[in-house]
Amino acid sequence: MxxxxxAVDGAPATIEDLYAVDGKAELVDGRIxxxxxxxxxxxYASLVIGSSLLAHQRQFGGGVAxxxxxxxxxxxxxxxxxxxxxxxxxxxxxxxxFFDGAPVFAVEVRSEDDSGPAAERAxxxxxxxxxxAGTLVVWDVDLxxxxxxxxxxxxxxxxxxxxxxxxxxxxxxxxPGWRLRVDALFE
Numbered sequence: 001m002x003x004x005x006x007a008v009d010g011a012p013a014t015i016e017d018l019y020a021v022d023g024k025a026e027l028v029d030g031r032i033x034x035x036x037x038x039x040x041x042x043x044y045a046s047l048v049i050g051s052s053l054l055a056h057q058r059q060f061g062g063g064v065a066x067x068x069x070x071x072x073x074x075x076x077x078x079x080x081x082x083x084x085x086x087x088x089x090x091x092x093x094x095x096x097x098f099f100d101g102a103p104v105f106a107v108e109v110r111s112e113d114d115s116g117p118a119a120e121r122a123x124x125x126x127x128x129x130x131x132x133a134g135t136l137v138v139w140d141v142d143l144x145x146x147x148x149x150x151x152x153x154x155x156x157x158x159x160x161x162x163x164x165x166x167x168x169x170x171x172x173x174x175x176p177g178w179r180l181r182v183d184a185l186f187e
Contacts, residue, residue, distance in 0.1 A: 015073055015080055015098070024069050027080035035083065041143050042109045043068075045185040046085035049107050049141075053088055056178045063090045063104065063175065071098035074133040082130065085109040085141075088175045102133035105174035109141040127152055136174040141185070148182050 012030030024035040038046075046068045053065035066087035073081055087103035094100050108123065123140055130138050131154045140150040140160070147162035149169045163169040165186070168179045 018071065018081060019098075024083050026071075026083050029078050036111075038109070038111045042085070042111050042141075045141055045143060046107065046109045048184050048187075049109075049139075049180060050086040052180050052184070053086060053175065053178065056175065060177060063088045064093075066099070066103060072102055073098040073100055074102050074129075076129055076132055079129045079133070082106065082126075082133070088171070088178075102130060102135045104135060105137045105139075105171045106130050106135050107139045107141060110143070115142075115144075127157060131157055137171045139169070139171065143185065148185065 013027055013032045015027060018025060018027050018032060021032055021034065023037075026033045026035070050065055050067045057063060057065045066084070066089050068085045069083065070087065071081050071083055072087070072089075081098065082102060084103065084106040086107040086109075088105035089099055089103045091099065091101045108126065110119070110123075113119075114123075127138050127140070136154050138152045140152065142148060142150070146164050148165060149163040150160040151163065151169060151171065152160045163182050165183050167182050169182055170179050
């Protein structure tokens, strides 16, 4: 991730500053955190998950499937927004503005350089922020791991349910009835 501070007068960046960013970014600790484009596999995985959520939305309703690049405005002491790789949202529709509040289900697909102790600490902090903002389930998707999908739940954030290939992952209670074959992320 590339972090840039607000350029004007050293004051913390705001949601209005985030609207002016060209590309995917989040507002964290008063700074705009820009996220570089991803490669083939992470991009494809987020598309598969988002497409599956959209099919679920069209068949059952109950929420809105959200694609990569969307902004979710939150009010945490250290964070003003999220931009997950895919999500499920049950809050109000906001027209052309960022989503209001956190998604109930958020997906973070690791990119090529998202590994090692520093990446693990960053993911743990981000999950804690998601849960503090009201997210019920967060998937940490690592396409290079045997435990491809780690499903973290707000009511037990330290004990993920781990799904490997040849398994079906779910996001209960955030997305009732929805399932995804983990192998679909590699097809």
